[in-house]
Amino acid sequence: MAWFKRQSGELDTSGEKKVRTEGLWVKCDECRQIIWKKDLEENLNVCPKCDRHFRIDARTRLRQLLDGDRYQAFDGNLASTDPLHFVDLKAYSSRLKQAQHDSGLKDAVINAEGKLNDRSVIVSAMEYSFIGGSMGAVVGEAITRAIERATDRRLPIIIVSASGGARMMEGVISLMQLAKISASLARLDDAKVPYISVLTDPTTGGVTASFAMLGDLNIAEPGALIGFAGPRVIEQTIRQKLPHGFQRAEFLLEHGMLDAVVPRKQLKAYIGRALDFMVPANGTKRA
Numbered sequence: 001m002a003w004f005k006r007q008s009g010e011l012d013t014s015g016e017k018k019v020r021t022e023g024l025w026v027k028c029d030e031c032r033q034i035i036w037k038k039d040l041e042e043n044l045n046v047c048p049k050c051d052r053h054f055r056i057d058a059r060t061r062l063r064q065l066l067d068g069d070r071y072q073a074f075d076g077n078l079a080s081t082d083p084l085h086f087v088d089l090k091a092y093s094s095r096l097k098q099a100q101h102d103s104g105l106k107d108a109v110i111n112a113e114g115k116l117n118d119r120s121v122i123v124s125a126m127e128y129s130f131i132g133g134s135m136g137a138v139v140g141e142a143i144t145r146a147i148e149r150a151t152d153r154r155l156p157i158i159i160v161s162a163s164g165g166a167r168m169m170e171g172v173i174s175l176m177q178l179a180k181i182s183a184s185l186a187r188l189d190d191a192k193v194p195y196i197s198v199l200t201d202p203t204t205g206g207v208t209a210s211f212a213m214l215g216d217l218n219i220a221e222p223g224a225l226i227g228f229a230g231p232r233v234i235e236q237t238i239r240q241k242l243p244h245g246f247q248r249a250e251f252l253l254e255h256g257m258l259d260a261v262v263p264r265k266q267l268k269a270y271i272g273r274a275l276d277f278m279v280p281a282n283g284t285k286r287a
């Protein structure tokens with residue numbers, strides 16, 4: 001009797017519905033709430049409960065800033081040659097290979113041209129997930145090229161920083177980028193083409209020490225960590241406890257190091273308005 005005796009020992013699970021839950025939810029480190037990832041993305045990766053600004057990658061940044069999610073990327077073929085053949089826990093060359101594989105980028109920045117509220121602009125967006133957004137020869141050269149392009153074409157430039165600073169695996173070659181980029185920004189200034197620096201979480205070290213703080217306007221996202229040396233190093237040097245919120249965007253604004261702290265949702269409109277003010281009809285920057 002078939003209903004009395006199990007005929008097959010195997011349980012047929014082929015029709016079983018699989019529910020994928022992994023990666024659908026994110027925990028906010030600030031308010032500890034669990035957020036549906038889609039809700040977070042729709043809110044420009046800002047926590048809907050506490051307004052914490054999550055880090056976003058360079059491509060998402062460009063889509064958020066430029067009209068119609070459209071932009072033309074350039075200088076994407078530059079790649080580091082590992083000039084010092086540097087090895088720490090791992091060979092720098094294999095770190096590079098891994099980062100290139102994971103990000104689909106050659107290095108930690110995307111240069112793009114697109115429209116921001118109908119105005120053509122150049123944007124350099126740094127990619128933090130690529131070796132901490134660190135600045136080696138390639139990032140330095142790419143940003144310099146973006147600035148030179150902006151100078152030649154008289155287009156405003158926006159650089160969105162997200163970086164741990166200079167790339168130690170390229171030693172002094174990395175440090176030279178600070179001077180190179182700063183020099184190209186001086187020429188941009190001579191040409192009276194505006195530069196808006198957007199500092200996002202985190203912007204530290206050599207990037208803060210050069211172009212991130214050299215904008216005609218230096219604006220940051222709420223809560224962004226911005227500094228040169230880390231808090232522990234400073235505490236050990238000055239032998240004092242640092243105040244609460246030290247090196248956060250709001251603290252820097254209060255102490256005159258930034259021009260504004262702008263929530264991500266208002267960032268595009270804010271930059272658009274600033275450019276309207278900075279670039280009158282004849283296309284050059286107001287003195």
Ligand SMILES: [Zn+2]
Pocket residue numbers: 028029030031032033047048049050051052
């Ligand atoms: Zn939150």
